[in-house]
């Protein structure tokens with residue numbers, strides 16, 4: 001038994017974490033608080049099987065997905081019989097509660113009060129303490145979706161109808177507009193963080209990197225998965241909610257041809273991957289505060305994106321181009337994107353998505 005696990009420092013750490021969780025939970029529930037005992041683990045779903053030992057029993061959990069701090073499981077509420085997703089994050093007391101977890105819980109709780117059809121709803125959040133192992137398990141009960149967009153795109157046939165593509169994009173744009181109008185930047189929009197249901201509803205998920213923004217934007221710390229990262233972030237310049245619109249442009253292209261538009265290998269090559277296709281931005285557009293010099297890149301010529309993605313329709317192409325303007329002030333805002341001809345015609349829900357067969 002190490003001093004770290006059972007010493008005073010450890011006890012203090014655990015107490016601090018518990019206090020934080022209690023603060024996060026306060027004022028939330030009108031009914032009795034939920035606990036892990038209110039849920040049973042479902043064996044439906046996909047993903048790796050994980051054996052978990054509870055006192056006196058062994059339960060097989062089916063993971064819906066793997067997160068940075070834990071896993072996401074499919075669970076059933078034993079009272080209402082409904083399925084939910086349980087996102088369980090493990091935190092070592094010695095490390096304290098990571099900023100990303102605090103952000104995720106507080107953002108999603110703030111959003112849950114306002115409820116938007118394209119934002120993943122939080123049903124409950126509670127914690128369990130494993131004092132023996134010095135671990136705090138944070139449990140978020142979320143509405144359960146059928147797939148994430150990454151998995152979905154991998155498994156649908158190529159000729160996915162244009163109308164359904166638009167319907168998906170419209171919902172992502174509506175979700176983004178809702179976030180931005182509440183001063184929240186998602187900061188990690190990518191197919192893995194967009195969830196899809198059989199009834200074609202889309203939910204934006206994973207608020208681990210989300211941030212409240214003010215009008216004065218800050219110089220970036222590292223945000224957004226590489227392939228979807230806006231140039232101002234890569235250039236370590238000032239950023240705004242426009243970084244989510246850049247990611248949206250990349251995602252729309254990917255919906256059409258199932259391939260990432262800018263698959264950089266690392267940070268150094270990500271900007272090159274962008275400039276090779278969109279051309280090197282003008283001197284006038286280059287941010288003056290950027291730590292990377294424009295002269296460090298060759299004079300790349302701009303190409304029409306249709307060259308790299310022949311599946312884009314005319315309106316989709318224009319939409320993507322407007323989301324991928326280098327100068328963030330010239331980029332579409334989420335609000336204005338809703339009036340773009342690509343999304344403007346009322347797209348009605350046409351049919352239930354075809355069942356999808358996953359490769360196990």
Ligand SMILES: Nc1ncnc2c1ncn2[C@@H]1O[C@H](COP(=O)(O)OP(=O)(O)OP(=O)(O)O)[C@@H](O)[C@H]1O
Nearest residue numbers: 064065066067068072085142143144145148192206
């Ligand atoms: N409500 C849900 N319904 C169905 N699947 C889900 C749900 N929430 C999450 N998942 C699945 O679990 C994965 C990880 O969840 P999430 O993105 O919230 O975790 P994360 O810790 O932020 O992961 P990362 O930081 O690595 O993106 C998602 O990409 C998705 O495949």
Ligand SMILES: [Mg+2]
Nearest residue numbers: 067192193206
């Ligand atoms: Mg994620």
